[in-house]
Amino acid sequence: MKVKTGLYRLTCKILYESLSMDMIVRLARIVVPGYNIHERSGIPENIPITAQTAAEQVVKDIIAEGRYLQLIELLIKIDCSGYMGREYHLLYMRDLIKTILAEGYSYDSVTGLFMENAQNQISPHWGRLVQGDEFQLALLRLDIVQNSELVRAHESSQIDAAYGELRNIVSRSVLSRMGRIWFWEGDGCLAAFVFGKKERSAVLAGMEILHNLFFYNRLSNPLSKPLQVRLAVHGGPVKYIEDPVELKKNETLREINHVESRFGQPDTLVVTSNVFLSIDRVIQERFSPEQIKDSYKLRNYSIQLEQP
Numbered sequence: 625m626k627v628k629t630g631l632y633r634l635t636c637k638i639l640y641e642s643l644s645m646d647m648i649v650r651l652a653r654i655v656v657p658g659y660n661i662h663e664r665s666g667i668p669e670n671i672p673i674t675a676q677t678a679a680e681q682v683v684k685d686i687i688a689e690g691r692y693l694q695l696i697e698l699l700i701k702i703d704c705s706g707y708m709g710r711e712y713h714l715l716y717m718r719d720l721i722k723t724i725l726a727e728g729y730s731y732d733s734v735t736g737l738f739m740e741n742a743q744n745q746i747s748p749h750w751g752r753l754v755q756g757d758e759f760q761l762a763l764l765r766l767d768i769v770q771n772s773e774l775v776r777a778h779e780s781s782q783i784d785a786a787y788g789e790l791r792n793i794v795s796r797s798v799l800s801r802m803g804r805i806w807f808w809e810g811d812g813c814l815a816a817f818v819f820g821k822k823e824r825s826a827v828l829a830g831m832e833i834l835h836n837l838f839f840y841n842r843l844s845n846p847l848s849k850p851l852q853v854r855l856a857v858h859g860g861p862v863k864y865i866e867d868p869v870e871l872k873k874n875e876t877l878r879e880i881n882h883v884e885s886r887f888g889q890p891d892t893l894v895v896t897s898n899v900f901l902s903i904d905r906v907i908q909e910r911f912s913p914e915q916i917k918d919s920y921k922l923r924n925y926s927i928q929l930e931q932p
Contacts, residue, residue: 625751627687631723634716635692638699639679642714648675651702652682655695659685690754693738696724701736735820742799748806750818753864762826762859762899763876764803764815765884766794766833769852771811782846789840790851797832801825807868814877816862823859823902830855830893831910831925838891838927854888856880858896887917889924897921 627635639648652659662669665681686695700721703714721731728744729751731737740751753759768774768790775783794813798805803817803825817826833855841850860876871877888894900908900923911923 625692625727625729627692628727631720631727632683632687634720634723635683635696636676636679638714638716638720639683640675641716642712643675643679645673645675645678647707648678648682651695651698652686654698655686655691656689693724693729693752696720697736697738732819737819739802739819742802746799746804748804748816749864749866750802750804753818755864755866758861758863759818760822760859761862761876762817762822762857763862763880764798764817764826764830765812765856765858765880766815767812767854767884767888769854769890774847774849774851777849778847786845786847786851789844790837790853793833793836793840797829797836801829803829806871814880821902823857823899824904824907826857826859827893827895827899827903827907830857830895831907834891834893834925834927852890854884854890855893856884856888856895857893857899858883859899859902882918883920883922887920887922889926891926893925895923895925897923 639651643651649659649661652661659682661667661673661678661681664685665673665677667673667677683692683695686692699714699717702712703717706712724738725731728741729738730741732739738752740747745751768787774786778786791808791813794815795805798815798817801817802819803815805813805815807814815826815829817823817829833853837851837853845851858876858880860879862871862874862876865871865874883894883896895911897914897920900911900921908923911925913923915922915924
């Protein structure tokens with residue numbers, strides 16, 4: 625998040641008017657482990673540091689680390705619940721939150737996290753992931769079936785129209801569930817989910833894509849044959865890297881590519897067990913019985929039409 629001067633000053637004011645110097649540094653160490661105010665400021669240890677000086681240095685350093693929102697989320701938690709059994713009343717918090725929301729962010733009271741409001745701005749890192757940090761993510765992989773054959777058999781205008789609508793379908797399904805599309809590449813894409821019930825969100829996004837594509841093929845598809853996709857959902861640890869080439873080297877990304885390419889079927893969503901076990905039973909009941917392939921425990925979902 626890009627922190628403007630007014631927001632920086634307001635954050636500093638909250639800290640030095642509400643907390644002692646020692647408490648400000650303690651909070652800094654929660655956000656940035658090992659934080660040393662004397663090393664950061666260059667002030668010798670035998671010289672006292674005022675709360676205002678500490679606040680200005682801490683906020684400056686945390687912004688530079690890309691962890692400003694984590695500091696604010698910590699302040700909200702302390703203002704509401706205290707810290708180590710002691711209550712703290714932090715001044716101007718309402719003004720601070722209102723300013724952050726005005727910058728295009730939303731606050732999820734369930735998870736206690738700020739993230740980009742997709743109606744205002746969309747970035748692969750939700751405005752908060754930091755390069756090198758590792759998170760548990762749910763990933764959704766999509767691949768277009770027989771892409772090369774479709775391109776050869778149709779005019780470019782038809783392909784552009786069909787693929788453009790597919791991108792719209794995928795974007796709506798992913799963004800409405802706080803996910804982000806990390807990249808499109810030729811005949812497929814990868815989407816990531818990191819907040820809230822991320823496994824459930826990824827699975828529901830995949831199901832919605834299949835449903836919307838089903839109706840698109842029957843009502844609006846300009847191609848001579850249905851536009852089909854293979855979908856896979858898998859979860860695991862991912863170290864966030866801004867460079868897509870380096871990001872794709874992550875083991876969890878390689879695994880989902882393997883599952884989709886080896887075990888995915890047209891018009892079907894395949895889900896691995898580490899995701900499937902985390903979703904609601906009412907959703908689980910829509911999937912096929914478990915299959916074991918290459919050490920993966922998999923379940924499939926597809927649209928089944930009732931026979932007359």
